[in-house]
Amino acid sequence: MNRFEFSGKLKTVLLVGIVIGLLSLIVEYFVVGDELHSQFWGDIILNNSYFMGMALMALFALSAFIAAWAGWYSVFKRLFEAFNAFLIPGAVIIFIVALGNYFGWHHLYLWNDAEHVAHDEVLQGKSAFLNKNTFMIMTLLFVGVWLLYRYKLRSLSLLEDAGVKGDYSAHQKMRNWAGTFLPIAGYSSALLIWLWLMSIEPHWYSTMYAWYTASSWFVGVLSVMIIVLVYLRGKGYFELVTKEHLHDMGKFLFAFSIFWSYLFFDQYMLIWFGNVGEETVHFKVQQGEFPVIFYTILILNFIVPFLGLMINTAKKSNVVLVVIAVLTFIGHWLDMWLNVKPFVGEATAEFTGIHEHISHYPSLPEIGVMIGFLSLFLFVTFKCLSNAPLVGENDPYLEESIHHHS
Amino acid sequence: MKNRKDIVYGVYSEEHDIIEAVREARSRGMEIYDVYSPMPIHGLDPVLGLKESRLHIAGFIYGLLGTLTAFLGMTWIFTKDWPIIFGGKPYWAVPSFIPITFELTVLFAAIGMTVSFYVVSGMGFGVDNDVLDERISDDKFCLAFDNAEVEADEAKQFLRANNAEEILEKTLKA
Numbered sequence: 001m002n003r004f005e006f007s008g009k010l011k012t013v014l015l016v017g018i019v020i021g022l023l024s025l026i027v028e029y030f031v032v033g034d035e036l037h038s039q040f041w042g043d044i045i046l047n048n049s050y051f052m053g054m055a056l057m058a059l060f061a062l063s064a065f066i067a068a069w070a071g072w073y074s075v076f077k078r079l080f081e082a083f084n085a086f087l088i089p090g091a092v093i094i095f096i097v098a099l100g101n102y103f104g105w106h107h108l109y110l111w112n113d114a115e116h117v118a119h120d121e122v123l124q125g126k127s128a129f130l131n132k133n134t135f136m137i138m139t140l141l142f143v144g145v146w147l148l149y150r151y152k153l154r155s156l157s158l159l160e161d162a163g164v165k166g167d168y169s170a171h172q173k174m175r176n177w178a179g180t181f182l183p184i185a186g187y188s189s190a191l192l193i194w195l196w197l198m199s200i201e202p203h204w205y206s207t208m209y210a211w212y213t214a215s216s217w218f219v220g221v222l223s224v225m226i227i228v229l230v231y232l233r234g235k236g237y238f239e240l241v242t243k244e245h246l247h248d249m250g251k252f253l254f255a256f257s258i259f260w261s262y263l264f265f266d267q268y269m270l271i272w273f274g275n276v277g278e279e280t281v282h283f284k285v286q287q288g289e290f291p292v293i294f295y296t297i298l299i300l301n302f303i304v305p306f307l308g309l310m311i312n313t314a315k316k317s318n319v320v321l322v323v324i325a326v327l328t329f330i331g332h333w334l335d336m337w338l339n340v341k342p343f344v345g346e347a348t349a350e351f352t353g354i355h356e357h358i359s360h361y362p363s364l365p366e367i368g369v370m371i372g373f374l375s376l377f378l379f380v381t382f383k384c385l386s387n388a389p390l391v392g393e394n395d396p397y398l399e400e401s402i403h404h405h406s
Numbered sequence: 407m408k409n410r411k412d413i414v415y416g417v418y419s420e421e422h423d424i425i426e427a428v429r430e431a432r433s434r435g436m437e438i439y440d441v442y443s444p445m446p447i448h449g450l451d452p453v454l455g456l457k458e459s460r461l462h463i464a465g466f467i468y469g470l471l472g473t474l475t476a477f478l479g480m481t482w483i484f485t486k487d488w489p490i491i492f493g494g495k496p497y498w499a500v501p502s503f504i505p506i507t508f509e510l511t512v513l514f515a516a517i518g519m520t521v522s523f524y525v526v527s528g529m530g531f532g533v534d535n536d537v538l539d540e541r542i543s544d545d546k547f548c549l550a551f552d553n554a555e556v557e558a559d560e561a562k563q564f565l566r567a568n569n570a571e572e573i574l575e576k577t578l579k580a
Binding site: 272310312405 | 494
């Protein structure tokens, strides 16, 4: 089967998931939230950043592979192409958040409140970067660039399919696009992470934060991709994908989990040792008020993949890979949750003077929103996957990929 | 025990040729003395029927030893032997132990595995190993049969039938 059929049960399940997400958002807006609806907007920025970041990292990985003349992934390259489909709905949602800055729909960002900034010297100093115009322009510009690259790489890949075998002109062009995307994605993702996520806690900053979040996204997308790949193989698609390809995906999951741990620890230890009040406040909230989640994240994102995927055979076993991928996916979502929600709560408390909405665990509606976004993410991914043959017959590296050994 | 081995070997230039020859020899039940290659050939191990190396298990144990040495060592030094306060931190300052624990884990694993590998393979300083063919450290692959296991004529006939570029003989000090 060279064409993915997106229908039936899978479609129903994902649509139900999207409905659960919408219901949870409605509940958060009208029932459980505070008068500023910070729960609602906080969940939107949290999940949209996570899933959009995952889509971006799929595009980034694809570009890195193309630029590095990698061949091993060619039999399932459509998966990398399809996984960045969420950039389109994500762009719409983040545009709504950016518009919200203008019209005062939400109070996610303390720096956006003129009254507050008037008596806050730190935020006055940062106002050249942290203002609603920068937020809007950079969001539109960089997300637009990501969408352009997504469109170019995808259409060139389809052009290659339609062309003649042995004609590599489309691939040559893809290489140029992919190569230029690498630095662009690196810098633009960092800028947008500062704006979208780090500025929720506008008095605090960390130079590790952008990489740390980006590595979280990368592990997230690898986890979902491994689960989807095993699922699709079980359904009879991707017959050409062997244990060797899964082994390499396992290696990626292992390596990037350790990369994340490295960045996490760097950020933590420098701030812990420096012991500067403006910096330690971040961990005082995370570790002091949310200790269970804080240590759970370390176990799920470092200990589990490190010990679980260390052995060769574990990386080749579907069951082990899927179990660990599910755990790391949850772990990195929790990590994003801990980086966003407590500080949204703090910002809300600045406005309302009430501290009571800070929940110490993700509540049911928050998990519902995550399920909704995940379903939407998978929905657009599968939709994109069903639009083209699963194997690009004219890919110059196809033969190498079929015979891939590790 | 005989301390010399009479070897018949075929020289190959292409990886896939030698993999095919090995597969053929194994399917005929011929005992292969060894395969020589200047670099790791992907997919050769399963064709040769080699068991997975246990070197990495040894590596894990060496690494664990390094972790424990560093962590317990620093714990003992900074809480019992010579407690000093650094930067207002507690005596048992776990986050600041982690970089050194990491380094010692890597160091123990690296040195342990290297030494183990040399001992197991019979290599090291002052050991003079007989080289089958000098080109195996450059660009050629060799498939070797021991005359004690496979008759010399049978081996030569097999290599000729299986695309060996040259068929040579050599006596190795065992």
